[in-house]
Amino acid sequence: MPEPLTSDQLSDKREALFALRDRLAKGSEGSLKFPFIPYPPDRVRAFQAYLTKVPEELLVLLPVLQAPAKSTDRPARVLGGLYRPADAATSVGERDPFAVDPAMVERALRSHATTQNALAQLLESNAVEPSSPVARGPLYDLAWRRDGVIYVAEVKSRTDENEERQLRLGLGQVLRYRQVLSADLGAPARAVLVLSSAPKDHSWTQLCEALDVQLCWPPDFAGLHLLRQPQLPLTRER
Numbered sequence: 001m002p003e004p005l006t007s008d009q010l011s012d013k014r015e016a017l018f019a020l021r022d023r024l025a026k027g028s029e030g031s032l033k034f035p036f037i038p039y040p041p042d043r044v045r046a047f048q049a050y051l052t053k054v055p056e057e058l059l060v061l062l063p064v065l066q067a068p069a070k071s072t073d074r075p076a077r078v079l080g081g082l083y084r085p086a087d088a089a090t091s092v093g094e095r096d097p098f099a100v101d102p103a104m105v106e107r108a109l110r111s112h113a114t115t116q117n118a119l120a121q122l123l124e125s126n127a128v129e130p131s132s133p134v135a136r137g138p139l140y141d142l143a144w145r146r147d148g149v150i151y152v153a154e155v156k157s158r159t160d161e162n163e164e165r166q167l168r169l170g171l172g173q174v175l176r177y178r179q180v181l182s183a184d185l186g187a188p189a190r191a192v193l194v195l196s197s198a199p200k201d202h203s204w205t206q207l208c209e210a211l212d213v214q215l216c217w218p219p220d221f222a223g224l225h226l227l228r229q230p231q232l233p234l235t236r237e238r
Helices: 007-012 014-026 056-061 102-107 110-125 163-185 203-210
Strands: 036-039 043-046 142-146 149-156 189-195 213-216
Touching: 007 014, 007 043, 014 036, 014 043, 014 056, 110 142, 110 149, 110 189, 149 163, 163 189, 163 203, 163 213, 203 213
Parallel strands: 149 189, 189 213
Antiparallel strands: 036 043, 142 149
16 A cells, blocks of 8 residues: 555544444354454454455545556446435535535535435335445435436435535536436436525526425425325226
8 A cells, every 4th residue: 555554543433443343243144254343441453354345435434545546447337335424513614615525524524424325214114225436436424226217315414505606516516416326237327406495596406306306305305206106097907
């Protein structure tokens, strides 16, 4: 590796590392072979075994483990990893969107986290498994599959003051995510733009329909068409 992964770096990520290990263990049928173990009182050590597994989600927490990309490399053909709930307890104020990455600021807003987690819970209640992004892929908020179709969602917190800017940013992001995932995974993809509240400007609904983007917001996420079951034709009893 160009830079070493130090013991202090591992210890700084201790809570996140073992939260990831526990989530992966719930969905693992065999031995997890997680590469790190807790070491008292508050340190982390490498698991002393001849062979361990490095799950792709771990590369998000520890980017130094990623191999340098070659020009011929393609992103891994996976949709995502286990869903990581957003931290609704952390919030920041509004910033100049060009001073830092707007997507990073957006994900730190409480309303963004609350909306994202509400959508994930709605999906799970409808037997749909949400995914979070993995290393070397598009940094969407949520993605999932249903009936062979990929759905990718970008979540935006909305106020009357920032509505125009947020929807412009969100629409561009989710259109790009749709294009990249469809090409990389070789499957049709649908784009979903999720707002924390209903837009005041209804022309955005018309624009999203024209671009085949599902626009929705809590509490019922009414624009999320994949959750609507098809109506079966009525039949008469004989």
